[in-house]
Amino acid sequence: AIPLVVAISTAVSAQNGLLIRNRTAFEESRKITAILFDKTGTLTKGEFGVTRIVSVNNQFNEDELLRLSSALEQSSEHPIAIGIVRKAKEKKIEIPKPVNFNAITGKGVEAEVDSRKVKVVSPGYLKEKNIPLPDDQNNNEAETVVFIIVNEQLAGYIALADEIRPESAEAITVFRKNNIKVLMATGDNEKVAKAVSDQLGLDGYFAEVLPHQKVEIVKKLQSKGAFVAMTGDGVNDAPALAQSDVGIAVGSGTDVAAETADIILVNSNPQDIANLILFGKATYNKMI
Ligand code: ADP
Ligand code: MG
Numbered sequence: 001a002i003p004l005v006v007a008i009s010t011a012v013s014a015q016n017g018l019l020i021r022n023r024t025a026f027e028e029s030r031k032i033t034a035i036l037f038d039k040t041g042t043l044t045k046g047e048f049g050v051t052r053i054v055s056v057n058n059q060f061n062e063d064e065l066l067r068l069s070s071a072l073e074q075s076s077e078h079p080i081a082i083g084i085v086r087k088a089k090e091k092k093i094e095i096p097k098p099v100n101f102n103a104i105t106g107k108g109v110e111a112e113v114d115s116r117k118v119k120v121v122s123p124g125y126l127k128e129k130n131i132p133l134p135d136d137q138n139n140n141e142a143e144t145v146v147f148i149i150v151n152e153q154l155a156g157y158i159a160l161a162d163e164i165r166p167e168s169a170e171a172i173t174v175f176r177k178n179n180i181k182v183l184m185a186t187g188d189n190e191k192v193a194k195a196v197s198d199q200l201g202l203d204g205y206f207a208e209v210l211p212h213q214k215v216e217i218v219k220k221l222q223s224k225g226a227f228v229a230m231t232g233d234g235v236n237d238a239p240a241l242a243q244s245d246v247g248i249a250v251g252s253g254t255d256v257a258a259e260t261a262d263i264i265l266v267n268s269n270p271q272d273i274a275n276l277i278l279f280g281k282a283t284y285n286k287m288i
Helices: 005-014 024-029 039-043 062-073 079-090 122-127 167-179 189-202 213-221 235-243 255-260 270-287
Strands: 018-020 034-038 050-054 099-104 108-113 114-121 144-150 153-161 181-185 204-207 229-231 246-252 263-265
Touching: 005 255, 024 108, 024 246, 034 213, 039 189, 050 062, 050 079, 062 079, 062 114, 062 144, 079 122, 079 144, 079 153, 079 255, 079 270, 114 122, 114 246, 122 144, 153 204, 167 181, 167 189, 167 270, 181 189, 189 204, 213 229, 213 235, 229 270, 235 246, 235 255, 246 255, 263 270
Parallel strands: 034 181, 034 229, 181 204, 229 246, 246 263
Antiparallel strands: 018 263, 050 153, 099 108, 108 114, 114 144, 144 153
């Protein structure tokens, strides 16, 4: 016979955008006391639009910066990459083929274009290399910014904007009612992380997080007694998903994340997690 929880969870998941891979995950979901969300594509839509392209030394103009960066980004699946390539196509820029493409985990991408060494990287990468931020970048604008480095020289930057999903606020209301702490870990910069956290009223956030640091965050929450659910989308998130008590891979994510997760969130919608928890609690209360 099929155990009752399994039968119920299958029915629930089918209707609610969830694929339950680990049969105990449904049962475990009612014990969750903290959820660590990734930002891009889960709490936000994950659709970055380019808002500004800025040359810092006038060696390359905006279109040239877009041409170089899109050459690299066409080989990346990151939402930032998709936004940059879309912009280049809109502007009918002919995107060159890069050589020796390499993804710098959690920091950006690099390759050679027109025999130049080009990198498109995070603010954290600049700090690491002791490259000062351009003056106009020390503002309080909550925008995602990636920097373009050509032959080890900072050439410019691209600012991008994403939007919060309307469903996120509703899901957070449910978590709050159930005494579940809502936290966010993102590779994006401090200002963007704070803006999203403030707008959604999160209990806390971690910005400029490198993939391996997510495991430590989950462990720390667990050591304080939390029963932790975590959402993640990348190959890099797999270890943290495995460490969490309920690992949730988002639908648009990679196969590796999905293989490590207990649950797959098909539509990347946080509300589906809220429904899972509510349904898990209601079912359990009926069974005892
Ligand atoms: P998140 O999933 O929270 O966005 P990631 O680890 O994927 O975090 O990325 C962290 C940061 O690294 C991004 O905010 C960006 O600054 C930089 N980055 C990652 N991938 C790319 C890429 N393809 N192009 C440019 N920047 C990137
Ligand atoms: Mg990611």
